[in-house]
Amino acid sequence: MSSPVAHASPALPAETSSASDLPGKALKFGIAGLALTAAGLFLPNNARAVAMSYLVGVTYWTAIAIGMLMLVLIHHIFDASWSTVIRRQFEHGLAAFKWLALLFLPLVLASFLYQRDIVWPWLNLDHEMHGGHTVGHDPLYLKKAAFLNPGMFVGMTAGFFGIWIWLSARLRRASFSQDADGDIGWTRMNRTTAALGLPLGAFSLTFAAIYWVKSLEYHWFSTMFGVWFFANCVRGALAVGVIIMVWLWHRGDYKGILNTNHFHSIGMLMLAFTVFWAYVTFSQYFLIWNANVPEETFWYNLREINHDGSSNQWKWIGIFGILFGHFFIPFFFLLSYRYKVSKHIIRRIAWWFLAIILLDMCYNIMPALKDSHGDSLPLLSLNLVWILSSVVGVGGICVWAYLRSFPTAKLIPIRDPRIGESLTHHE
Amino acid sequence: MSAQPYGLIATFDDVPSLYHAAESVRDAGYRNWDCITPFPVHGLDKAMGLRRSIVPRISLAGGITGFLTGMSLIWWTGAVDYKLIVGGKPYFSPMFAFPVAYELTILFTAFATIIGMFVLNGLPMHYHPVLKYDQIRRGMDDTFFIVIEARDPRFNLENTKALLARAGGKAITELEA
Numbered sequence: 284m285s286s287p288v289a290h291a292s293p294a295l296p297a298e299t300s301s302a303s304d305l306p307g308k309a310l311k312f313g314i315a316g317l318a319l320t321a322a323g324l325f326l327p328n329n330a331r332a333v334a335m336s337y338l339v340g341v342t343y344w345t346a347i348a349i350g351m352l353m354l355v356l357i358h359h360i361f362d363a364s365w366s367t368v369i370r371r372q373f374e375h376g377l378a379a380f381k382w383l384a385l386l387f388l389p390l391v392l393a394s395f396l397y398q399r400d401i402v403w404p405w406l407n408l409d410h411e412m413h414g415g416h417t418v419g420h421d422p423l424y425l426k427k428a429a430f431l432n433p434g435m436f437v438g439m440t441a442g443f444f445g446i447w448i449w450l451s452a453r454l455r456r457a458s459f460s461q462d463a464d465g466d467i468g469w470t471r472m473n474r475t476t477a478a479l480g481l482p483l484g485a486f487s488l489t490f491a492a493i494y495w496v497k498s499l500e501y502h503w504f505s506t507m508f509g510v511w512f513f514a515n516c517v518r519g520a521l522a523v524g525v526i527i528m529v530w531l532w533h534r535g536d537y538k539g540i541l542n543t544n545h546f547h548s549i550g551m552l553m554l555a556f557t558v559f560w561a562y563v564t565f566s567q568y569f570l571i572w573n574a575n576v577p578e579e580t581f582w583y584n585l586r587e588i589n590h591d592g593s594s595n596q597w598k599w600i601g602i603f604g605i606l607f608g609h610f611f612i613p614f615f616f617l618l619s620y621r622y623k624v625s626k627h628i629i630r631r632i633a634w635w636f637l638a639i640i641l642l643d644m645c646y647n648i649m650p651a652l653k654d655s656h657g658d659s660l661p662l663l664s665l666n667l668v669w670i671l672s673s674v675v676g677v678g679g680i681c682v683w684a685y686l687r688s689f690p691t692a693k694l695i696p697i698r699d700p701r702i703g704e705s706l707t708h709h710e
Numbered sequence: 711m712s713a714q715p716y717g718l719i720a721t722f723d724d725v726p727s728l729y730h731a732a733e734s735v736r737d738a739g740y741r742n743w744d745c746i747t748p749f750p751v752h753g754l755d756k757a758m759g760l761r762r763s764i765v766p767r768i769s770l771a772g773g774i775t776g777f778l779t780g781m782s783l784i785w786w787t788g789a790v791d792y793k794l795i796v797g798g799k800p801y802f803s804p805m806f807a808f809p810v811a812y813e814l815t816i817l818f819t820a821f822a823t824i825i826g827m828f829v830l831n832g833l834p835m836h837y838h839p840v841l842k843y844d845q846i847r848r849g850m851d852d853t854f855f856i857v858i859e860a861r862d863p864r865f866n867l868e869n870t871k872a873l874l875a876r877a878g879g880k881a882i883t884e885l886e887a
Contacts, residue, residue: 565808569805569806569808569809572805573797573799573805573806575797575798618766618770620762620766709752
């Protein structure tokens with residue numbers, strides 16, 4: 284019992300001082316990352332690349348926060364028991380939404396004040412398409428113009444963040460208040476929030492994925508896109524959940540609270556959502572491959588070949604990163620019971636998830652950045668710097684928001700009606 | 711009673727005494743033995759030294775068989791036995807064979823899991839020698855039992871009896887085969 288505590292102490296010399304130190308460190312990382320991203324704007328003709336990279340960073344962390352929101356809502360709608368002890372960490376994570384809304388604002392401001400088509404070409408009707416005509420004269424745009432216009436974009440984006448912040452505030456207030464008074468009414472309120480919040484969350488995350496990511500190539504059609512996004516959201520949230528569980532276990536907070544079965548259960552969810560992600564992602568590819576119509580296949584062509592038929596980088600990212608890295612490798616690891624309950628291995632799988640979800644976001648966003656031939660620019664370039672700095676920048680702010688919320692409530696919801704079942708979770 | 715009984719049965723009054731008795735039977739190296747309890751006792755599998763079930767491996771074997779069956783079914787019918795171009799697609803591609811292979815993976819995994827479970831746990835079982843023991847019905851109420859079978863290589867009537875007695879077992883009885 285004493286050795287793990289002694290082992291954890293060098294990293295955290297004194298419980299109180301380190302606890303107050305960590306958020307500040309995360310905030311510094313966040314500001315440094317954002318500053319480096321902003322510095323990229325000073326390079327000539329670099330604004331669009333930086334803005335797209337920043338979109339990757341914001342979308343990535345928003346996806347993880349949405350995943351946490353959906354997991355908490357799912358927990359309440361099923362009246363789940365085992366996840367009660369880790370639900371609190373997700374509730375702290377939800378504190379990031381208002382900061383994410385703030386961090387999304389620069390993209391909107393840049394689009395309207397600096398350059399209309401800096402990220403989304405359809406925000407500028409005079410944007411010239413590859414091939415000569417403008418967006419305003421593009422029949423495919425005109426058919427979709429009721430959705431893809433500046434007013435809808437701003438209103439919907441504000442609405443998405445409004446929904447997420449509102450649901451998060453309700454969930455957090457009910458859960459934290461119950462710690463103090465033990466009133467069963469808070470649990471009932473959470474169930475109402477969940478029943479209302481799941482459809483709201485499902486629609487808002489689907490439309491967010493369509494507006495922010497899919498519309499970068501507004502010619503494209505895919506009915507799977509929102510589901511693809513949802514699968515990544517939940518996988519990201521589960522991975523962050525595992526990392527927090529192992530971190531707090533090693534620090535000593537979760538000693539005597541978490542047992543093997545909590546890790547087994549969250550590991551099973553990771554496996555289930557890995558299969559779900561693969562099902563959705565393959566279905567999207569397969570249906571487009573099978574129908575073989577140019578309005579849809581161009582999206583994958585951009586991610587495979589250049590205009591002269593030679594392969595580009597995205598082809599190898601698709602095969603080794605998306606097919607093997609995002610599915611086969613984690614799938615075969617997560618099949619094993621031993622790997623799911625080993626804290627070291629499941630944590631590594633969780634970090635792998637986070638890295639590969641970032642790659643998936645890049646795969647879906649960055650090929651919209653093209654050269655004069657209409658070929659996608661490669662990932663391994665200077666743009667990778669802005670992507671990574673954005674991820675660290677936005678991530679630092681999200682981690683800071685989590686750590687700032689962490690000491691404001693008990694480690695676990697001590698008066699939740701399911702807490703006893705959760706503490707003695709068994710197979 | 712015949713010369714060789716089915717085994718020995720001992721009763722225990724509560725969970726802790728059964729749990730510790732199971733640990734001593736496990737440590738004595740017995741393999742063909744079991745505990746009978748009125749309700750599930752968490753952690754008893756560890757006290758008995760039981761390893762995790764091998765059903766998942768049977769499931770995996772079923773899944774791989776299903777996947778290969780689906781792939782080879784589409785390949786054989788479309789690219790070998792009756793070549794037909796459909797929708798301008800190649801005779802065979804793993805792409806359109808995937809839905810079939812995927813479904814058969816699930817189907818064969820489910821079959822392997824269910825069949826593997828029934829084969830391993832020996833169900834359905836219509837008769838078991840402990841049913842002849844007149845006190846056994848208390849195993850559904852308030853008494854715990856340990857049964858050690860005579861076919862266990864370490865089984866020795868006197869020594870096994872002594873082990874059960876040392877472990878706190880009461881009413882140690884020989885079970886009729």
